[in-house]
Amino acid sequence: MTRTLITGGLVITAADEVHADVLIEHGRVVALAAPGTQEWTADRVIDASQKYVIPGGVDAHTHMELPFGGTFASDTFETGTRAAAWGGTTTIVDFAVQAKGESLQAGLNAWMEKADGNCAIDYAFHMIMSDVNEATLREMPKLIEHGVSSFKLFMAYPGVFYSDDGQILRAMQVAGDTGGLIMMHAENGIAIDVLVEQALVRGETDPRYHGEVRKALLEAEATHRAIQLARVAGSPLYVVHVSAQEAVAELAAARDKGLPVFGETCPQYLFLSTDNLAEPDFEGAKYVCSTPLRPKEHQAALWRGLRTNDLQVVSTDHCPFCFVGQKELGRGDFSKIPNGLPGVENRMDLLHQAVVDGHISRRRWIEIACATPARMFGIYPQKGTIAPGADADVVIYDPHATQVLSAETHHMNVDYSAYEGKTVTGQVETVLSRGEVVVDQRKYVGHAGHGGFVPRGLCQYLG
Numbered sequence: 225m226t227r228t229l230i231t232g233g234l235v236i237t238a239a240d241e242v243h244a245d246v247l248i249e250h251g252r253v254v255a256l257a258a259p260g261t262q263e264w265t266a267d268r269v270i271d272a273s274q275k276y277v278i279p280g281g282v283d284a285h286t287h288m289e290l291p292f293g294g295t296f297a298s299d300t301f302e303t304g305t306r307a308a309a310w311g312g313t314t315t316i317v318d319f320a321v322q323a324k325g326e327s328l329q330a331g332l333n334a335w336m337e338k339a340d341g342n343c344a345i346d347y348a349f350h351m352i353m354s355d356v357n358e359a360t361l362r363e364m365p366k367l368i369e370h371g372v373s374s375f376k377l378f379m380a381y382p383g384v385f386y387s388d389d390g391q392i393l394r395a396m397q398v399a400g401d402t403g404g405l406i407m408m409h410a411e412n413g414i415a416i417d418v419l420v421e422q423a424l425v426r427g428e429t430d431p432r433y434h435g436e437v438r439k440a441l442l443e444a445e446a447t448h449r450a451i452q453l454a455r456v457a458g459s460p461l462y463v464v465h466v467s468a469q470e471a472v473a474e475l476a477a478a479r480d481k482g483l484p485v486f487g488e489t490c491p492q493y494l495f496l497s498t499d500n501l502a503e504p505d506f507e508g509a510k511y512v513c514s515t516p517l518r519p520k521e522h523q524a525a526l527w528r529g530l531r532t533n534d535l536q537v538v539s540t541d542h543c544p545f546c547f548v549g550q551k552e553l554g555r556g557d558f559s560k561i562p563n564g565l566p567g568v569e570n571r572m573d574l575l576h577q578a579v580v581d582g583h584i585s586r587r588r589w590i591e592i593a594c595a596t597p598a599r600m601f602g603i604y605p606q607k608g609t610i611a612p613g614a615d616a617d618v619v620i621y622d623p624h625a626t627q628v629l630s631a632e633t634h635h636m637n638v639d640y641s642a643y644e645g646k647t648v649t650g651q652v653e654t655v656l657s658r659g660e661v662v663v664d665q666r667k668y669v670g671h672a673g674h675g676g677f678v679p680r681g682l683c684q685y686l687g
């Protein structure tokens with residue numbers, strides 16, 4: 225088995241920054257030592273001087289091949305995980321979907337089959353429950369045993385994924401009893417659908433109205449309601465893709481009370497805004513996702529939340545749809561634009577740019593992008609850190625390189641970049657997944673099928 229030695233880099237984890245050599249054997253990190261102090265021999269030596277050595281990113285929110293609005297997210301598990309690797313992410317947690325009338329297990333089996341043999345990096349699953357009933361509630365503990373310990377519910381999308389408050393409460397009760405974690409899409413979908421209908425009647429059909437009808441107050445209201453339901457049920461709560469400052473305030477208030485309430489945001493809410501949604505000639509459709517992009521003023525609250533730990537995780541909600549042929553389904557009716565943005569390849573770089581810009585520290589970068597998502601979803605310290613015993617998912621990161629983000633050069637299977645033309649400082653150079661080099665000095669050398677399913681334990685912030 226190959227022994228790999230990474231020498232001379234600055235090893236950054238959520239806890240420390242130290243210059244160290246890193247020894248890897250049998251796919252795992254076996255030791256760290258002060259540079260040059262050990263007589264280690266290795267089959268492969270990677271010189272990381274002047275570079276960062278960081279844990280591979282853990283993206284806890286992706287939707288490869290998701291069926292949505294009559295079409296499918298354009299990245300398959302094969303193309304999406306390859307793009308993730310290019311961007312320094314070595315684990316994704318995607319969402320298996322329960323079809324209405326089917327069991328959770330059937331949904332999980334279907335998604336396992338989509339991923340199996342196709343992934344460049346390791347993957348795990350959350351379970352989307354689109355039909356909370358006696359049978360599916362009974363299945364939840366069984367899924368937890370199989371390493372799927374988190375369940376996503378929707379207060380949005382009536383008639384599709386929507387659960388009512390009674391269903392939410394019941395699922396939360398089971399989660400509270402069994403150690404499962406409820407993930408919530410917190411938007412008042414019933415009220416939003418009324419506003420959508422009224423906007424269309426007024427002839428307001430452009431993409432920017434998507435942002436106007438999905439009001440910040442309706443995100444805040446749903447966030448507040450989800451928190452109260454979780455309190456009543458005695459369950460923890462993880463709110464996905466928080467975008468409104470009013471919703472951050474609800475999370476902060478809950479956490480100030482000591483409640484086990486967690487929040488995730490995404491790069492698009494930190495770097496993009498309703499200005500993008502308002503781009504002319506239907507270009508705004510590229511930025512249609514839910515929760516929607518908010519006016520720029522909301523960004524400061526998100527950054528502050530990330531610094532104060534009122535928000536703990538940055539995931540991508542990667543759910544790409546091509547502009548041509550997919551986003552175009554909503555020309556003349558914004559409500560028919562498939563919801564979602566590409567981003568799995570850009571997250572580590574954009575968050576490094578946030579370090580350069582002074583929004584967060586280097587260690588906080590690793591914490592929100594690697595360590596906390598791994599702990600939140602029960603795969604730490606196998607993933608999310610560089611320490612003896614951890615999987616050797618390691619990125620050699622050049623903090624001085626600059627690059628221009630563009631659809632011309634990205635590896636996601638989508639015909640546009642949400643960050644087209646943006647210059648960022650920092651670039652992934654080499655990526656190891658369980659000790660195997662998958663990106664070698666900006667050449668892809670990995671292969672589909674290297675990535676395996678990672679069964680997860682329970683959320684590590686509880687009990």
Ligand SMILES: [Zn+2]
Pocket residue numbers: 285287541543
């Ligand atoms: Zn999502």
